[in-house]
Structure formats: C-alpha cells, structure tokens
Amino acid sequence: MKDIFDECNFKDLKLKSRIIRTGAWQRETEDGGYLTPVIYDRYEKMAKSGVGLILSEMFALDYKDRFFEYSANMNYKGFVKDYKELTDICHNYDVPVLGQLAFFYYDDGDNQKAEPNDLTIEGIRKLQAEVIMAAKKFSFAGFDGIQINMGNNFYLSKFTNPYFNQREDDYGGNTLNRIRIVLEIIKLIKKTIGFHVSCRINIEDVRKGGLTQEESLKMAKLLAENGADSIQITGRTISMKYDAKEKHIFLDYANKLAQEVDIPVILAGNLRDMEKMNEILNTSNVEFMSLSKPFVAQADFLADWKANGKGSSRCKGCNNCYSKKESRCFQYTD
Numbered sequence: 001m002k003d004i005f006d007e008c009n010f011k012d013l014k015l016k017s018r019i020i021r022t023g024a025w026q027r028e029t030e031d032g033g034y035l036t037p038v039i040y041d042r043y044e045k046m047a048k049s050g051v052g053l054i055l056s057e058m059f060a061l062d063y064k065d066r067f068f069e070y071s072a073n074m075n076y077k078g079f080v081k082d083y084k085e086l087t088d089i090c091h092n093y094d095v096p097v098l099g100q101l102a103f104f105y106y107d108d109g110d111n112q113k114a115e116p117n118d119l120t121i122e123g124i125r126k127l128q129a130e131v132i133m134a135a136k137k138f139s140f141a142g143f144d145g146i147q148i149n150m151g152n153n154f155y156l157s158k159f160t161n162p163y164f165n166q167r168e169d170d171y172g173g174n175t176l177n178r179i180r181i182v183l184e185i186i187k188l189i190k191k192t193i194g195f196h197v198s199c200r201i202n203i204e205d206v207r208k209g210g211l212t213q214e215e216s217l218k219m220a221k222l223l224a225e226n227g228a229d230s231i232q233i234t235g236r237t238i239s240m241k242y243d244a245k246e247k248h249i250f251l252d253y254a255n256k257l258a259q260e261v262d263i264p265v266i267l268a269g270n271l272r273d274m275e276k277m278n279e280i281l282n283t284s285n286v287e288f289m290s291l292s293k294p295f296v297a298q299a300d301f302l303a304d305w306k307a308n309g310k311g312s313s314r315c316k317g318c319n320n321c322y323s324k325k326e327s328r329c330f331q332y333t334d
C-alpha cells in the first residue's frame with residue numbers, strides 16, 4: 001500500500017514524503033526582496049512537518065512583468081545570502097527546494113511584450129540565456145533545481161500553444177518545434193548546471209485551436225525524453241474546473257502520463273484530505289501530489305496528519321489569499 005508519507009525517490013532527489021508544497025508567493029519581503037523572519041519561519045514549519053519537496057514562490061525575469069509585484073526577486077543584492085539561508089533551513093530537515101521561474105511577458109529588447117510570433121531568433125536566444133542564468137542563480141543560492149512554469153497563462157505556455165504560436169520557422173508549427181525553445185533550455189541547464197529541472201504544464205488550453213490534452217501529453221513525453229526530471233500538471237487558471245466533483249479533474253491525464261514516462265508526475269490542485277489522497281495513490285499511477293492553499297491555511301498541518309494517520313486541511317477555499325495576492329490566510333491567524 002502506498003502512503004503519502006512514504007519516503008521515495010523523486011528522480012535524482014530523495015523525498016521524505018510524496019507531498020510537495022507548490023508555489024505560493026511570499027509577500028512579507030522588504031526593500032525590494034529581502035526575506036523577513038516570517039518567511040524563514042514559514043519555510044521551517046513546512047520543512048519540519050513532513051513535506052517531501054518545496055517548490056518555491058515564483059521568481060519573475062523582469063521587474064516590468066505582470067506579476068512582479070507579487071513575485072520573488074532574484075536581482076537584489078541579498079538574493080544569494082538570503083536564499084542560501086532559506087534553502088539551508090530546508091536542507092537541515094532533508095527537504096529539497098526547487099526555485100520556480102515564471103514570467104508572463106517577455107521583453108526582447110525592442111518590445112516589452114513581445115508576442116511568440118514576433119520573437120526573432122536573437123530574441124529566443126536572449127530568453128533562453130536569461131532562463132539559464134536564472135537557473136545558475138538558483139544554484140548559487142543552494143536550490144536543488146529549477147521549476148520552469150510553462151503552464152497557467154505564463155509566457156512559455158503561450159509560446160508552446162498553437163493558439164498563440166503560428167511561427168513558420170523551427171520554433172513553430174508542429175509540436176516538437178513549438179516546444180523546442182524549452183527543450184534547448186533543459187539541455188543547457190542539464191549540461192552546465194546539472195541540477196533538477198521540473199516543468200509545470202497545462203493539461204489543455206480549452207480555447208478553440210488551443211493545446212489539446214492529446215498534444216499536451218505528447219509535449220510532456222517530449223519533455224521527459226529530453227531531460228526534464230519531473231512534470232507538474234496544472235490548468236490555465238488555477239480555479240478552472242476545480243470543484244467538489246468526486247474525481248480529480250486532472251487524474252485521468254496524470255494517470256496516463258505517469259504510465260508513459262519514467263519521470264515523476266505531480267498531480268496538483270484541490271487536494272485536501274489524506275484519506276482521499278491515499279486512495280488516489282493506491283488506485284492510480286500517481287505517486288506525487290502537490291498542495292498550495294493548505295500550507296497557506298496552516299504551514300505545518302502535515303505534522304498533525306502524520307501523527308494522527310488522517311486529516312483534512314482546514315482551508316475553507318474562500319480564495320482570498322489568491323485573489324488578494326497575499327501569502328497569509330484570511331480565515332486563521334495562528
């Protein structure tokens with residue numbers, strides 16, 4: 001029987017459980033990015049309580065990016081020192097941490113919002129170099145890898161989506177061409193830095209002419225065959241299609257993908273109850289699950305679940321943390 005608290009391998013990483021804390025911005029920074037005790041404390045609580053892996057809050061490439069105000073910053077003077085301290089805290093509890101890179105716009109030097117169709121080959125090279133440089137900075141700060149957010153509505157989800165990409169060169173047209181921009185990034189990160197590369201992808205686009213589930217599966221397989229170390233599944237907007245339906249909306253996709261690739265696949269979104277999560281683990285190919293709001297509601301809830309052998313998140317799903325772009329819970333203050 002599989003259990004959420006099983007110790008397991010996550011490609012090159014060793015995890016203390018199958019539970020992954022997934023990105024949630026940390027708003028309590030100061031003076032352009034400096035981390036504060038609230039953030040260190042939150043990370044320590046999560047790491048101590050039994051989480052297997054932490055995916056960081058998103059880091060943007062550019063200060064003009066749409067979400068920069070809520071994103072973490074890797075371009076302030078104290079970045080390496082602060083985040084080394086943060087990753088050391090997690091490592092003290094044997095919890096690896098991946099830095100998440102997510103950008104909504106791409107500034108190619110001529111246009112701050114360069115569309116996928118307009119990006120020149122030089123623009124593509126600039127983008128790739130910036131992502132690789134971000135990975136390098138993460139490695140200096142002690143992160144165990146990078147997560148490239150190419151899901152939700154972020155730039156790389158658009159670049160790889162036939163709804164937005166009608167390029168006629170090697171970076172447009174068929175599936176391999178549209179994902180080539182990411183495959184080349186992965187290859188270089190693996191070669192030059194060598195640490196874990198995770199990709200966060202959408203299962204589909206929903207818009208007519210957009211990415212279908214069939215093509216998304218094909219892309220995920222290409223990522224796996226070309227060096228990606230893990231894949232997290234998400235949807236175009238985080239609230240899309242999540243509801244109280246009995247079956248998890250991404251489960252069929254995750255099940256299929258986990259069967260077809262030999263890298264970890266992370267099921268994400270609306271997972272709240274230990275019993276239900278163990279049921280999914282034992283009735284599907286899914287081996288890893290990520291949660292976000294439950295950690296906002298209570299950073300160390302996993303300690304209670306582990307001690308009691310059961311538990312449900314106290315998150316009420318009001319969505320205030322997300323819609324008000326805060327990292328604190330609006331229902332509980334402890």
Ligand SMILES: Cc1cc2nc3c(=O)[nH]c(=O)nc-3n(C[C@H](O)[C@H](O)[C@H](O)COP(=O)(O)O)c2cc1C
Pocket residue numbers: 022023024025056057058100102149234238268269270271290291292293294296321322325326327
């Ligand atoms: C407060 C908050 C901040 C978030 N910040 C990020 C982020 O930085 N990067 C990201 O990819 N997703 C972010 N998300 C989305 C979550 O990672 C997750 O996909 C979503 O909340 C669904 O998972 P859940 O039902 O377990 O909360 C955030 C969500 C919340 C509630």
Ligand code: SF4
Pocket residue numbers: 293294296297314315316317318319320321322328329330331332
């Ligand atoms: S603010 Fe609402 S959605 Fe966010 S963690 Fe608290 S209860 Fe859950």
